[in-house]
Each structure stands twice: as C-alpha cells, then as structure tokens.
Amino acid sequence: MILVxxxxxxxxxxxxxxxxxxxxxxxxxxxxxxxxxxIPKHEIVGRELLYVGPLHGTPLLSEEEIDGSAxxxxxxxxxxxxxxxxxxxxxxxxxxxxxxxxxGNASTIVRLLAEQAGxxxxxxxxxxxxxxxxxxGAGADGRSRVLKGVVANIDVGGGTANVAFFRNGQWIxxxxxxxxxxxxxxxxxGKVLKVSPHIVPWLTVNGFxxxxxxxxxYGQWEEICNRMxxxxxxxxxxxxxxLTWHQLxxxxxxxxxxxxxxxxxxxxxxxxxxxPLPESLDGSSAYxxxxxxxxxxxxxxSESLGLNLGLPDQTTRATVIGAGTQSIELSGATVFxxxxxxxIRNLPVLKLDLAESGSSSFMGMKEAxxxxxxxxxxxxxxxxxxxxxxxxxxxxxxxYSYRSIQDLAKSLLEAYREEEPDNHKMVLICEQDMAKALGxxxxxxxxxxxxxxxxxxxxxxxxxxxxxxxxxxxxxxxVTVKTLAFHxxxx
Amino acid sequence: xxxxxRLPTAWRPRSTEGLERLQSSTPAxxxxxxxxxxxxxxxxxxxxxxHASAVDAVYSEVSEELLLELGLFTVETQxxxxxxxxxxxxxxxxxxxxxxxxxxKKCKLNPQVQxxxxxxxxGSAIExxxxxCYLSLLDSLAVHGLEAGTPFFVKGGRVACMDQIGELLQAExxxxxxxxxxxxxxxxxxxxxxxxxxxxxxxxxxxxxxxxIHPQGTFPAEAGAYIGDLLHTILQHxxxxxxxxxxxx
Numbered sequence: 153m154i155l156v157x158x159x160x161x162x163x164x165x166x167x168x169x170x171x172x173x174x175x176x177x178x179x180x181x182x183x184x185x186x187x188x189x190x191i192p193k194h195e196i197v198g199r200e201l202l203y204v205g206p207l208h209g210t211p212l213l214s215e216e217e218i219d220g221s222a223x224x225x226x227x228x229x230x231x232x233x234x235x236x237x238x239x240x241x242x243x244x245x246x247x248x249x250x251x252x253x254x255x256g257n258a259s260t261i262v263r264l265l266a267e268q269a270g271x272x273x274x275x276x277x278x279x280x281x282x283x284x285x286x287x288x289g290a291g292a293d294g295r296s297r298v299l300k301g302v303v304a305n306i307d308v309g310g311g312t313a314n315v316a317f318f319r320n321g322q323w324i325x326x327x328x329x330x331x332x333x334x335x336x337x338x339x340x341x342g343k344v345l346k347v348s349p350h351i352v353p354w355l356t357v358n359g360f361x362x363x364x365x366x367x368x369x370y371g372q373w374e375e376i377c378n379r380m381x382x383x384x385x386x387x388x389x390x391x392x393x394x395l396t397w398h399q400l401x402x403x404x405x406x407x408x409x410x411x412x413x414x415x416x417x418x419x420x421x422x423x424x425x426x427x428p429l430p431e432s433l434d435g436s437s438a439y440x441x442x443x444x445x446x447x448x449x450x451x452x453x454s455e456s457l458g459l460n461l462g463l464p465d466q467t468t469r470a471t472v473i474g475a476g477t478q479s480i481e482l483s484g485a486t487v488f489x490x491x492x493x494x495x496i497r498n499l500p501v502l503k504l505d506l507a508e509s510g511s512s513s514f515m516g517m518k519e520a521x522x523x524x525x526x527x528x529x530x531x532x533x534x535x536x537x538x539x540x541x542x543x544x545x546x547x548x549x550x551x552y553s554y555r556s557i558q559d560l561a562k563s564l565l566e567a568y569r570e571e572e573p574d575n576h577k578m579v580l581i582c583e584q585d586m587a588k589a590l591g592x593x594x595x596x597x598x599x600x601x602x603x604x605x606x607x608x609x610x611x612x613x614x615x616x617x618x619x620x621x622x623x624x625x626x627x628x629x630x631v632t633v634k635t636l637a638f639h640x641x642x643x
Numbered sequence: 644x645x646x647x648x649r650l651p652t653a654w655r656p657r658s659t660e661g662l663e664r665l666q667s668s669t670p671a672x673x674x675x676x677x678x679x680x681x682x683x684x685x686x687x688x689x690x691x692x693x694h695a696s697a698v699d700a701v702y703s704e705v706s707e708e709l710l711l712e713l714g715l716f717t718v719e720t721q722x723x724x725x726x727x728x729x730x731x732x733x734x735x736x737x738x739x740x741x742x743x744x745x746x747x748k749k750c751k752l753n754p755q756v757q758x759x760x761x762x763x764x765x766g767s768a769i770e771x772x773x774x775x776c777y778l779s780l781l782d783s784l785a786v787h788g789l790e791a792g793t794p795f796f797v798k799g800g801r802v803a804c805m806d807q808i809g810e811l812l813q814a815e816x817x818x819x820x821x822x823x824x825x826x827x828x829x830x831x832x833x834x835x836x837x838x839x840x841x842x843x844x845x846x847x848x849x850x851x852x853x854x855x856i857h858p859q860g861t862f863p864a865e866a867g868a869y870i871g872d873l874l875h876t877i878l879q880h881x882x883x884x885x886x887x888x889x890x891x892x
Binding site for chain 2: 191300320553555592600
C-alpha cells in the first residue's frame with residue numbers, strides 16, 4: 153500500500169439518547185491507498201479517540217420537548233474540556249437516538265446543535281442509522297470481516313434496541329425494537345413510576361397490566377424482562393417467534409433471516425450485561441429503571457438460545473463513537489465538481505435504476521430519468537427554480553463504453569431540460585467509478601451551461617439524504633449518506 | 644475458451660465464502676486446488692490458453708479500420724520486425740527517416756498537447772481500449788480548453804520514442820497510449836505515459852503513467868477523462884512525474 157498525501161481531520165460525535173447524552177472527539181487519518189499508475193483513491197485509514205466525555209443526563213423540558221439550551225451548554229462545556237473550538241472541527245455527526253428522536257422539537261434541536269458543533273457537522277436521526285453506527289462503534293463490522301460470517305450487534309439503550317447485521321464489513325440489514333432500560337421506570341421498592349406508551353401494547357397482549365403507582369415484586373419484574381428478551385432474541389435468532397414479538401417492533405421487520413456467527417451487545421444495557429448484578433430490587437435500582445434486570449434477562453435468554461456472544465469494542469458509547477468516526481466516507485478521486493456548489497446539506501436522493509426494464513436504450517434511460525425528476529419535484533418541490541432540490545443516484549452498470557456514457561449523459565440532460573428547463577444545477581452520485589467521464593460529458597453536451605456535482609464510489613439509496621463537504625485538499629470529498637431522518641417528527 | 648470455474652467442485656474449503664472473497668480480491672490464480680501433485684486439467688488448460696493469448700497479443704496488429712476511424716496516420720520506428728523488436732528495445736525508440744519526414748510534414752508544430760498511439764507489446768490492447776479512452780480524453784481536453792496537435796500511430800514503438808517525437812514537434816505535453824507487456828491475467832492492457840516537454844535525455848522520473856487500462860482494470864472512458872485532468876495539471880505546473888509530485892505537496 154502506497155501512502156502519499158496523508159492528512160488528519162478532526163471529527164466530533166454527539167449522541168443525544170433516551171437517557172444520556174454523550175460527546176467524543178476523534179481524529180481520522182486520510183491517505184491515498186492506490187498504487188502507482190492507478191487512478192488515485194483515498195480512504196480513511198485510521199481512527200483515534202482524542203477525548204471521551206462523561207455521560208450527561210439528556211435534559212428535557214417536558215415529556216414532549218428536549219431542553220435545547222441545556223444541551224447547547226453541555227456541548228459548550230465539553231468543547232472547553234476537550235480543548236477544541238468549533239472552527240477546528242472538520243467533520244462529524246450529531247445523532248438523536250432512541251425515544252428522544254420522537255420528541256416534537258428533536259429535528260430543530262439537533263440541527264441547531266450541529267451548527268454549534270462545527271460547520272461541517274451533520275445532523276442525523278433514524279433508528280436504522282443509529283443501529284448501523286452503533287454496530288460500527290461496537291466493532292461488529294470489523295468482526296464480520298474477520299469471521300467470514302454474519303455478525304449482529306444489538307445496541308440496547310434507554311428507549312430502543314437497535315440491531316444491525318454485518319457481513320464482510322458491510323451492513324446488510326437493521327431492525328429496531330422498543331426494548332430498553334427506560335421503557336419502564338421504577339424505584340428501589342419495585343414501584344412503577346412511568347411506563348413508556350410505546351411498550352403498552354406489548355405489555356397488554358402479554359397480560360402485564362401495570363400502571364404507575366403499582367408495586368411489583370422482583371420476580372414479577374424479572375418475568376416482564378425475561379419475556380421481552382425472549383420475544384426479541386428468538387425472532388433475531390430465527391427461532392420460532394412468539395405471537396407477540398411484533399408488538400415490540402419499531403419500523404419494518406428484517407428483510408431476511410441470517411445465520412449469525414457472533415452476537416455483540418452494546419449500549420448502556422449492553423454494558424450492564426457484562427457486570428455481576430445482585431438479584432434483588434435493591435441491587436437493581438441504581439438507575440431507577442429496569443435496565444439492570446433487563447441486562448440479566450438478555451444474558452440469560454442469549455445463553456438458553458445458544459447465541460455465540462462476542463465482546464464488543466465499545467458498549468455505552470458505541471453509537472456516539474460510531475457517529476464521530478464512521479459517519480463520513482470519501483468520494484472517488486476522479487469526480488466532476490463545480491466547487492461553488494459545495495458544501496451541500498441534506499439533499500434527498502432519488503435512485504435511477506438502469507438495470508430496470510428497457511432502460512439500457514437511450515429512450516428508456518431518458519424516460520426513466522424524466523419520471524424520476526417528475527417524482528422528485530412532487531416530493532421535494534422546487535422553491536428556487538435554479539437549484540438542485542434532490543440528487544440522482546446511479547447504480548452499478550458493469551462495464552461501460554464511451555458511447556454508453558454519452559447516451560446516459562444525453563438522457564439525463566434532456567430529461568432535465570424537459571422537466572426543469574430553468575434549472576442549471578445537477579447533483580449525481582454514482583456507485584461506480586465513472587463520475588469524471590459522466591460529468592464532463594453532460595457539461596460538454598449542455599454547451600458548458602450545466603453546473604454539476606458528480607461524485608462516485610458512493611452507494612446511496614432512494615430516500616437517503618446526503619451531505620457533501622468541501623474538499624480540504626482538492627483531492628477527496630467527504631460525503632455523509634444518511635438514512636431517512638425524522639420520519640415521524642418532521643412530517 | 645469458456646471460463647473455468649475458479650473453484651473446482653472436488654474441493655470443499657472450510658469456508659467457501661471466505662475463499663471466494665480472497666479470490667475476488669485478486670485476478671491471480673489462488674485457491675485453484677490440485678490433482679495429486681499437479682494442477683487440475685482445467686486449470687492447466689486455462690493457464691496454457693492465457694499464455695497463448697499473451698504470446699498472440701505480442702504479435703497482434705492494430706487494424707487499419709481503427710486507425711482510419713480515429714484519423715491516425717502511421718509511421719514506424721527502426722524496429723524492423725517483431726523478432727528484432729523484442730530483442731532490441733533501443734530500435735523501438737528511434738523513428739525511421741521516413742517517419743521523421745512524415746511527422747514533420749503532417750503535424751502541427753508546437754502543439755499544446757500531442758497525442759501519440761503505439762502498439763508496443765500488445766496491439767490487441769490498443770484495439771480493445773483506445774477508442775473509448777481517446778474520445779473521452781478529447782472531451783476532457785475540450786472541457787479544460789486545451790488544444791491537441793495532430794495525432795498519429797507509431798508502429799513498433801517503445802515508451803521512450805516520446806523523446807524523439809517531443810524534439811521534432813516541440814510539444815508542450817505529450818501523451819503516449821501504448822500496449823503493455825501481456826501477462827497471464829490480461830493480454831490487452833493499455834498504458835498512458837505522459838511527459839512535460841519530452842526531449843532527448845528525458846529522465847524516466849519525469850514521465851508519469853496511468854496503467855492497467857482495460858475492462859477488468861481502470862475503465863478506458865474514465866481513464867481518458869482523468870488523463871485530461873493530469874495533462875491540465877502538468878501544463879499548469881510546467882512539470883511532470885516526480886517533479887510535479889514534489890511541487891504539488
């Protein structure tokens with residue numbers, strides 16, 4: 153491996169979770185990894201934690217609202233302690249996770265925090281992304297590369313359990329459950345203090361009719377946690393699931409079932425699983441919730457299901473470390489970029505699937521592109537007619553010739569001209585190394601009128617959002633692909 | 644010849660997925676198993692087939708049609724014939740008197756960018772990859788506002804024939820598309836050598852190269868676009884190769 157220009161960039165991660173808020177600062181090393189005679193390729197080759205902040209309770213104004221100014225104060229203090237300024241931060245992510253993501257002002261707050269944290273810090277949310285970042289922070293992606301099999305990480309925090317499956321270092325599926333330490337709060341006498349509304353349907357169908365003020369014995373608490381753990385884990389392990397597991401589900405179920413070689417547990421509850429805990433109400437009340445009892449139930453259920461448990465790299469801070477160190481990727485180096493259009497934030501992605509029926513012909517491609525642009529205008533509107541309101545992602549097409557690139561360029565250009573005659577800005581994200589050839593072809597065919605940002609070696613899906621940063625050294629461009637943020641809260 | 648499956652059916656590796664991943668990381672012949680102490684018949688045939696196409700590639704010619712299509716006229720070096728060409732690399736660096744004559748007559752002098760094509764050690768590499776790479780390069784030059792001189796084809800050329808052409812035409816920058824020495828992985832891989840003001844006595848460290856241009860390596864269309872960028876950078880800095888690298892740091 154040849155390492156030519158190497159650079160360090162400073163990255164921050166902030167996780168505003170159901171019960172705790174965490175911040176880390178790390179630095180990422182970027183290097184050219186291509187050999188001599190090849191088109192240059194840059195990768196993130198090293199990640200180093202520089203500062204790990206303490207756990208802060210997530211400040212809430214009410215059950216429905218996050219306390220933005222208190223959060224902002226936490227970040228300000230942490231930056232002082234870490235000895236950094238927002239201006240030094242070149243990348244990173246603020247993620248709002250678990251139940252906190254469902255609060256009414258979550259999306260506004262997290263965007264404000266991202267701005268406070270640094271110019272290039274992105275705001276993200278979404279249970280799917282949360283699971284992936286936690287899995288990466290816990291090291292499940294790396295383990296799957298070594299083990300030659302599927303590795304699943306279950307990040308159990310306060311409000312949700314986010315599960316991500318990895319194979320060969322890539323995530324392949326995610327699923328989220330309303331399983332977490334804070335779903336029911338209790339005191340040291342076993343008194344029910346608060347029940348999350350998200351867990352009520354599952355409790356009801358299981359016959360656990362509990363209400364605040366009621367006092368439960370240790371055994372009863374254990375029974376609830378055991379059932380919850382079994383319902384989730386039996387489903388994940390592909391064993392005959394109970395009739396009630398889907399009441400725990402948040403969002404879609406798994407697309408497939410996978411033979412899992414190794415399981416890791418991260419998150420606050422995952423952390424407790426590794427600790428010896430006294431089996432009593434007294435010994436389990438340190439956090440005022442079911443976390444410790446749930447941790448023991450999860451460990452027991454894993455054992456009886458014969459799950460092969462591995463040691464995660466990180467537990468409590470898996471998500472925040474994932475957010476700080478794993479949320480950016482680099483575009484291929486041969487791209488076609490109108491630099492004045494950068495940075496780009498929060499651009500929704502539409503996927504042009506060229507492999508689909510008949511779209512290998514010019515007319516087929518043009519029709520497919522035009523349809524996509526019409527759809528984009530319905531979904532994302534066009535407040536300013538001369539502005540790219542969405543990016544088009546182009547999937548892998550295998551080998552392409554000069555001719556086929558010309559056809560693709562022409563079909564995209566003509567589709568844009570028909571659907572958005574006043575728009576001269578285009579953002580394209582190619583999966584394959586083709587951005588320079590495609591970008592220059594469109595630019596030329598447009599009579600040098602189109603302003604184009606065309607990147608490659610980035611995989612984005614329909615419904616993702618992307619952030620495209622500026623290239624600090626002109627040779628690589630940082631990109632963050634975010635899965636749909638704030639499904640419920642934003643709409 | 645049809646592709647031999649990379650994994651022989653007789654072999655049951657502990658992890659098929661793991662082996663496939665290793666195999667997909669390299670075109671080299673790994674994990675091909677064996678029959679007793681020898682290669683399997685299929686692998687042996689594949690090896691001989693690949694070797695034969697490598698030998699064929701050395702003797703392959705670039706077709707008239709291709710040169711006509713791209714508007715390239717042909718000149719020769721003093722290589723004589725293929726046998727001499729292989730034994731005497733120095734001959735492939737010198738143009739014939741006739742070639743010097745033709746080039747001086749037909750070509751624009753002092754071009755900003757001079758494009759030259761040569762069969763080198765694989766005519767089939769040029770046949771397979773030149774068109775896409777060349778057309779994409781022309782687009783890239785247009786986008787950068789660079790002007791190309793009169794392109795032509797050199798039969799029996801070696802990389803350093805760039806120097807004599809540079810002397811003759813006084814090109815500011817020269818790019819030479821040339822067929823690479825065929826191997827057992829690919830017999831039609833093309834390289835693009837670039838040099839700022841090539842002349843007699845140019846040192847190798849002033850040349851730069853994009854190699855492995857073929858459908859299993861760097862795709863010709865993307866390579867052509869990138870080469871245009873590189874030529875632009877070379878012209879900006881008035882340097883190429885190691886000199887350019889040190890200036891860009």
